[in-house]
Amino acid sequence: MSDARGTGPLRQALHDGWTLRAVSGPQVPPEIDGVTVPATVPGCVHTDLLAAGLIPDPYLDDNETALAxxxxxxxxxETTFDRPGGTHQRLDLVCAGLDTVATVTVNGVEVGRTENMHRGYRFDVTSLLQPTDNTLAVRFDSAYRYAHAHRDRLGDRPNAYPEPFxxxxxxxxNFGWDWGPTLVTAGIWQEIGLHGWSVARLATVRPLVTLDGVDGRVAVQxxxxxxxxxxxxxxxxxxxxTAETTVAAGQRSATLTLDVPRPALWWPRxxxxxxxxxxxxTLHGPDGDLLDAWHRRIGFRSVRLDTTPDAHGAPFTLHVNGVPIFVRGVNWIPDDxxxxxxxxxxxTHRFDQAVDANINLxxxxxxxxxxxxxxxxxxxxRGLLVQQDFLxxxxxxxEEEPYAGEVAAEAAEQVTRLASYPSLVLWTGNNENIWGWHDWGWQEQLAGRTWGRGYYLDLLPRIVAELDPTRPYWxxxxWSGSEQIHPNDPAYGTTHIWDVWNTDDYVKYRDHLPRFxxxxxxxxPPAYATLRRALTDEPLxxxxxxxxxxxxxxDGDAKLRRGLDAHLPAPRDFDDWHYFTQLNQARAIQLGVEHFRSHRGLCMGTIVWQLNDCWPVTSWSAVDGxxxxxxxxxALRRAYADRLLTVQPRDDGQSGTGGRSGTDGRSGDGFRTDAGGxxxxxxxxxxxxxxxxxxxTRLTVTGDPRAKTTLALDxxxxxxxxxxxxxxLTRPDEARRELLIAxxxxxxxxxxxxxxxxxxxxYPPAEYDATVEPADSGQLxxxxxxxxxRDLTLFPDRLDPSAQVDDALITLLPGESTTFTVRSTPPLDPTALTTRPTLRCVxxxxPHVPGPVPGTRAG
Known part of the structure; x- marks a missing residue:
């Protein structure tokens, strides 16, 4: 006990002085074989080799393939370090994240082995440390060799891609996806360091925050x-x-309950x-000395998932603080x-983009x-709700060992780590695996082998119920809520809709009436400047x-072409193809979101695939790599706005096929191909x-009104x-020349x-007048x-990769105006800003009939 007096807990990062070298491999290039390079920790092999100039950027052209x-x-x-000062009874080497199959040695002595990227490790190194020049080495075995060995031992299992992930x-x-490169990483990817302590330490702190009426309660485990x-x-x-309790000699756990009267509630944005x-x-010894401390910011809120069966099936409605929330969500993939x-x-930048697009989950x-x-x-x-999938x-x-044990340890660690965050409102067991077992031919291939059911329906719900009972698990x-109901039944629980992208025109979204x-x-495709940075193709x-x-x-390009053929004129060149495919993506998702939101109450959430990308790629993202x-x-910003006005087909009072509607703050767009109301x-x-x-108003594309009415909204x-x-209003005289405006x-x-x-x-040939004037940090x-x-859009990144614009997809009628605010470091050429391919409309x-030459006006 006396050893610890005056010596608080120590946390010393070991992030300096690391080197990296290839140990063995069948295809190590001669310029890398036997070479030692500086390593950045936290980091990974790819980024270290890139920093050393030994490999090309894996995101450019097809370099990914050459780096397999x-x-x-x-x-x-490997690195060296000195033993820290102080009289701590115990010195632990703490590894927050090792990717993935690692052997850790200190001064030549093995202290541990790891095989899970998703959990941390702690090793007692007290007796191994000398005063100076301690050697710490972490060897990473090939992830492929490890995965292939276990696959061969247990028998192969089906997946979506020919990789053993x-x-x-x-x-x-890391093993590649239909939007991601195959770049299988290795490295010390999270913090690593020494933790010195005496007598005792806080192993875990898990606050469970609940509401009892208007009062808050925090049960600190x-x-x-x-x-x-x-x-x-x-x-x-x-x-x-404040609260205080004693952990008696021999005991290892305690619970403190703090009742907070009428706390201000945390709400979704x-x-x-x-x-x-x-x-x-804080943790104190018997003499009052501080042994350890933990800090976190918490929020008081309740969350409940309503899946009570009703006349339409079973809903999937999140309630926060007793209020049902319509989820305006996006899927999140690793951002790199x-x-x-x-x-x-x-x-922070990505979250600002989410909030600015009116996203709430x-x-x-x-x-x-x-x-x-x-x-x-x-x-x-920012009040953004989070749904966290288990991985x-x-x-x-x-489900055999070592996987069952690793999954249990990983889940317990991550549930404990994240339990204090009010934004986390839902744990989900997996992505598409139960659906795959039902519909993707897995059962015959598995021939009775395990496939994960025990994780999703037994192990994970037990861990969540024990460690985080304040949140729902799905x-x-x-998932439909029952093994007796197809997992992707739209009338029950949550639904994925992929027939639209894979096989059908996007107007088919209106055939779906899902609960969530x-x-x-x-x-x-990504932005033009992103393509030009990533690709050397000439011509594109x-x-x-x-x-x-x-x-x-x-068949991604064929699916893009199918969508263009259904809706838009044939592209004349790459510039047309790029604009039209981006436009079609925006229209498709806007149609889907507006349709689902128009059935608010029956449907209580949409989560668009996807917000972000991890590299420059043609994908489903709203923000490119x-x-x-x-x-x-x-389009998402408009479709997810708090107030949405949309024209929808209702053939039978509920749903319809065909047609498209939209809103854009100034104007939206849509089309109708069926005869319903x-x-x-x-x-x-x-x-x-x-x-x-x-x-x-029903009017012609030249602006002539044909019919008009006024309606009261309440x-x-x-x-x-x-x-x-x-x-x-809804029956045009000339369908090819008319539109409806609300x-x-x-x-x-x-x-x-x-x-x-x-x-x-x-359409008449596009005619317009344009002016450009300087403004703070850009131009108007x-x-x-x-x-x-139709769908007027400005692409200033074609002129300057740093340039951004505040709006897009604006439909103007004759005589109407709009002003784009362009932010860029250098002023952009006014003529280039106001002509094709930078300024586009459908x-x-x-054939363009030019108006007055666009010019610059003093501002």
């Missing part, structure tokens, strides 16, 4: 590691309330504020293949990682070598009633109103409905339409 040998090679990291507890998408059988004191404090409170927990490049600053997909504390802290701060995706997973995405859509998506073409390599989806917003992002739907996800007068908070439209004024803007496809509409581009301009496919 890295994942088949063994690697060794289900046979190793590692980030699955504490576990301690001991070196002495002495009584210990644990103290906790939050929001001015759009429903209230996000107050948080400092929770401090190399996790240490995902800094807090980068996450991020689903952390099961083929990536358990996200970082920075990720969750930012979600708490199983698109494969049959073995066995899979998708956890995945649906449509592809589009949809099928040029680099473009083809950066399209990972099966270089962080640039695609047109889809702007149309309704105007107003969706209010705000906390105040929405009362407005809506003018609905939409309650968090409610929906459907207004049938009279036949004189205008409620700002902030809901307008909803437009076109009666024919773009490729069929008799004002466009005044002399004819209709009907610039028609």
């Amino acid at each position: 040998w890295i994942g088949h090679t063994d690697w060794s990291y 289900q046979f190793i507890r590692k980030m699955a998408c 504490v576990e301690v590691d001991r070196l002495a059988d002495l009584p210990l004191t644990v103290r906790a404090q939050v929001a001015g309330v 759009g429903h209230g504020d996000q107050p948080r409170h400092d929770l401090d927990v 293949v190399f996790p240490t490049r995902v800094t807090r600053e980068r996450l 991020l689903r952390v997909w099961g083929g990536g990682r358990y996200e970082s504390d920075d990720f969750y802290d930012l979600a708490d701060e 199983f995706a698109c494969a049959a997973y073995p 066995p899979g995405s998708p 859509v956890a995945e649906f998506g449509y592809q589009g 073409a949809p099928d040029s070598p680099g473009m083809a390599h950066h399209q990972k989806a099966i 270089d962080g640039r917003r695609k047109p889809l992002w702007y 149309l309704v105007l739907v107003a969706v209010n996800d705000g906390g105040q009633p929405w009362r407005a007068s809506v003018t609905v 939409v309650p908070a968090y409610g929906t109103v459907n207004l049938a439209l009279p036949a004189e 205008d409620a004024g700002d902030p809901a803007g307008r909803a437009l409905w076109f009666f024919a496809e773009d490729r069929e509409i008799d 581009v004002r466009v005044t339409a002399r004819t209709i301009l 009907n610039d496919q028609q």
